[in-house]
Amino acid sequence: MLAADSSALDDEALITRVASRDSSALEQLYDRYARIVYATALRMLGNAELAEDIVQETFWRVWRRSASFAIGRGQVAGWIFGIAHNLCIDELRRQRSRPMIVQGEQEEQAMIDQPDAQSDVVSAAIERERRRIILQALAQIPPEQREVLELAYFRGLSQSEIAQRLNSPIGTVKTRTRLALQKMRDLLHNQKIGADDLHD
Amino acid sequence: MTLSNCDEILELIPAFVLGALDADEAARVAAHITNCPRCRVEAESFRDVVGLLPYASGALNPPPRVKRQLFARIAAANDDAPAEITLSSRPTAALRFTRSGRWVMPAFAVMLALIIGLGTAVFEARGRADRLAAQLAFNQQALHSMELQIAEVRQTATAVEAQLLVSVRELDEARLQLAKSQQEIQELRTSERQDEQLVSFIAAPQTVSRSLGTTERAPNEASARMFMQPGHNRLVLMIYGLKSAEPGKMYRLWLAKGNQQIAIGVVTVGPDGVAEFVVDAPEPMDAYDQVMITLDEVDTTAQPSEEVIFEANL
Numbered sequence: 001m002l003a004a005d006s007s008a009l010d011d012e013a014l015i016t017r018v019a020s021r022d023s024s025a026l027e028q029l030y031d032r033y034a035r036i037v038y039a040t041a042l043r044m045l046g047n048a049e050l051a052e053d054i055v056q057e058t059f060w061r062v063w064r065r066s067a068s069f070a071i072g073r074g075q076v077a078g079w080i081f082g083i084a085h086n087l088c089i090d091e092l093r094r095q096r097s098r099p100m101i102v103q104g105e106q107e108e109q110a111m112i113d114q115p116d117a118q119s120d121v122v123s124a125a126i127e128r129e130r131r132r133i134i135l136q137a138l139a140q141i142p143p144e145q146r147e148v149l150e151l152a153y154f155r156g157l158s159q160s161e162i163a164q165r166l167n168s169p170i171g172t173v174k175t176r177t178r179l180a181l182q183k184m185r186d187l188l189h190n191q192k193i194g195a196d197d198l199h200d
Numbered sequence: 201m202t203l204s205n206c207d208e209i210l211e212l213i214p215a216f217v218l219g220a221l222d223a224d225e226a227a228r229v230a231a232h233i234t235n236c237p238r239c240r241v242e243a244e245s246f247r248d249v250v251g252l253l254p255y256a257s258g259a260l261n262p263p264p265r266v267k268r269q270l271f272a273r274i275a276a277a278n279d280d281a282p283a284e285i286t287l288s289s290r291p292t293a294a295l296r297f298t299r300s301g302r303w304v305m306p307a308f309a310v311m312l313a314l315i316i317g318l319g320t321a322v323f324e325a326r327g328r329a330d331r332l333a334a335q336l337a338f339n340q341q342a343l344h345s346m347e348l349q350i351a352e353v354r355q356t357a358t359a360v361e362a363q364l365l366v367s368v369r370e371l372d373e374a375r376l377q378l379a380k381s382q383q384e385i386q387e388l389r390t391s392e393r394q395d396e397q398l399v400s401f402i403a404a405p406q407t408v409s410r411s412l413g414t415t416e417r418a419p420n421e422a423s424a425r426m427f428m429q430p431g432h433n434r435l436v437l438m439i440y441g442l443k444s445a446e447p448g449k450m451y452r453l454w455l456a457k458g459n460q461q462i463a464i465g466v467v468t469v470g471p472d473g474v475a476e477f478v479v480d481a482p483e484p485m486d487a488y489d490q491v492m493i494t495l496d497e498v499d500t501t502a503q504p505s506e507e508v509i510f511e512a513n514l
Contacts, residue, residue, distance in 0.1 A: 078251025
């Protein structure tokens with residue numbers, strides 16, 4: 001297990017410094033998490049240009065709202081990813097309500113780990129380990145629950161939209177969603193891996 | 201918070217942290233969590249799990265320009281966002297108080313950062329605008345090509361439709377012609393059968409042939425021959441060298457039986473002076489005494505005229 005207590009302290013310390021308008025602190029957070037944000041945005045939106053916008057907007061909002069982050073009430077990384085995820089969902093819903101006529105480049109990039117020339121070896125190793133743990137946990141939840149999780153988180157569908165897509169009762173979708181997250185939580189707990197251990 | 205309310209909210213919390221609730225439901229959950237520690241703890245535990253999901257996507261480097269634009273944006277903005285947590289002790293004042301008592305900015309540094317930031321942003325925006333303009337021009341050209349193709353197809357369709365109408369008319373005419381030809385063929389076949397029957401009748405061994413006598417009213421070259429069979433009703437007359445009847449008159453065939461004169465039919469002479477007359481008499485020819493052809497007035501049918509052209513005793 002990669003214990004990163006010092007990095008955990010760093011994240012909270014960094015966000016405190018960001019709130020003090022320290023752009024170098026934001027830069028460290030950017031270097032630490034922009035790659036994950038970009039990969040997730042690209043997976044959700046399928047468009048490199050939009051994913052780039054998501055990355056910029058996410059960290060712009062981190063800069064603007066750093067003061068609103070409640071230390072001790074969650075992880076900085078989770079908060080950053082949450083901002084990015086919400087932006088992606090907003091974009092997905094905007095696209096669904098108003099289909100684009102001019103198609104930009106739709107890129108389907110393989111979700112692979114890219115070595116970052118700027119990040120150090122330890123950070124890259126931490127990223128890989130985290131990915132391995134999460135993928136391992138996802139592989140252990142039943143396929144129908146994993147499908148609901150995928151549609152909800154990575155496709156930005158609401159529960160009613162998922163029910164329609166899968167032609168399932170919405171009650172079934174709600175149950176599978178709850179069971180999927182409970183299972184994930186239990187798996188991570190059973191592996192004695194808390195969110196604290198995975199996040200910085 | 202009522203227990204039943206919490207139970208309902210607890211059911212929705214997983215979807216809430218995933219961002220999978222409709223707006224009104226999400227707002228209801230958010231409001232409840234704010235005031236319910238139990239549900240808030242539950243939400244935070246799920247939020248920690250959801251916060252790990254992005255790692256499943258792997259890691260990809262965004263282009264360096266993203267970071268550049270972000271920090272240019274930060275540098276360019278006169279950031280006045282209030283900080284809710286305690287500021288660090290490091291002085292943050294960016295203003296200097298001049299001797300004259302006025303606040304001035306370190307103008308050069310800020311202006312430089314502003315120019316760099318704006319320049320970079322403008323450059324990037326221009327690049328994106330250029331790409332979009334190129335894409336728009338391409339789309340417009342493609343649209344124009346499609347419009348031309350549609351016009352061409354419409355023109356072809358109109359021409360095909362016109363050709364189809366012509367073809368339909370020609371087909372109708374061909375059908376009419378075919379029907380007419382079929383009718384003519386039928387008439388020819390009927391005539392052929394009649395001729396065959398006539399030839400068969402004339403050539404039959406039991407057929408008796410006799411010439412009719414001419415009167416002084418007949419042209420010199422006129423002659424007539426009749427064919428008949430004993431016990432048979434049919435009479436065939438072949439007439440040659442007879443002129444066409446003058447207007448208002450006609451040649452009529454009569455059979456005489458005792459004092460009775462029976463008009464059998466009108467003999468039509470062709471322009472070549474030939475007449476072919478086939479008739480089935482009311483009785484076998486044996487029953488009659490005499491046959492004659494007279495030149496009658498058209499509107500008289502009761503008695504033969506005095507103008508006998510051909511005659512013969514049977």
